[in-house]
Amino acid sequence: MAINKVVKTALKALSYSEIDVEKNYKLQRNLVNFTRRHYLKPFYKTWDHKIYLKDHKIPVRIFSPEAECELEGKYPILLFFHGGGWVTGNIDSYNKVCTNMARLTNHIVISVDYRLAPEYPFPAALEDCYEVAKLLFLNGSLFHVNKDDITLIGDSAGGNLAAALSLMARDKKEFNVRRQILIYPATYNDHSETSPFPSVHENGTDYLLTSKRISDYMKLYIKNDDDLKNPYLAPLLSHDYSNQPHTLIITAEYDPLRDEGEEYGKRLREANNKVEIYRVKDSLHGFFALPPRFPQVKLCYNIINNFLCEESK
16 A cells, blocks of 8 residues: 555654654664564563673574474574664564564574664674674584575664675675675665765655654764765775675665665676665565564565575575
8 A cells, every 4th residue: 555645744744853863862772672662572482692702792682483493403594683773773672573584484583782873883883793693604503504594684774784794704705695685774875965866855854764864873873974985884885896695685665765775786786796676665664673464564575585495495
């Protein structure tokens, strides 16, 4: 069903009454966590774990496709990076998403609770995600899963982190990523009136995630303006798109980030990588977190499962 005029009017009102993210990011965090509470914990199986580095630890949560099962060697892995503008969200607020993801894809889902800005600015979040991926790819004994059975997946800022991680893995030559799924990813550094992408101007004021909010998140994420020129922050700034994973990019029709996500897919394709790009009609940024009964979410999982099934052959 298309977004009708009444819904558009309501969305526009909500968009313009948004809080100032830069000044109230902690309030925004609490709001995200509260509205995404998960009440089905007794009906699914998870394990909490911590990965210890020299100066800090990275929490991860492992989601099983079944209520009770032996995980080792039984399922492939989705390594998931949550959205939230690098400033909000955590493994708790994404419990529902990851529970559904494990069940609907028949994969183990490992969700990474990476450090958030502004307390930990760029590249802290990316470094955390990279270290977890490195551990998985280089230590197959953890789940007795072949490294080719590990897929990176992230939505929004998490899609940005997955794309940047794949570039970093190629550059560091420590491991190879075979597959990545980027759901309405942020890939560029400008979401102001000077953005080259029409979707920023067409969808940047009326659909909850505004161009101003994206810009505010990015200001909190960076340490200084030099970070904005870094392709690990904005993958569309890369001068080399070679040797990247088989990539699935899913965008939302009424999303300011729509065009930059699709452009990233085109750049990867031009560099002879295997890429699939799908635009989900009548959808907003964040739709992936809706219940699976929504038609856009159903379609999204059909696309994801076809991609994973094709790659497993």
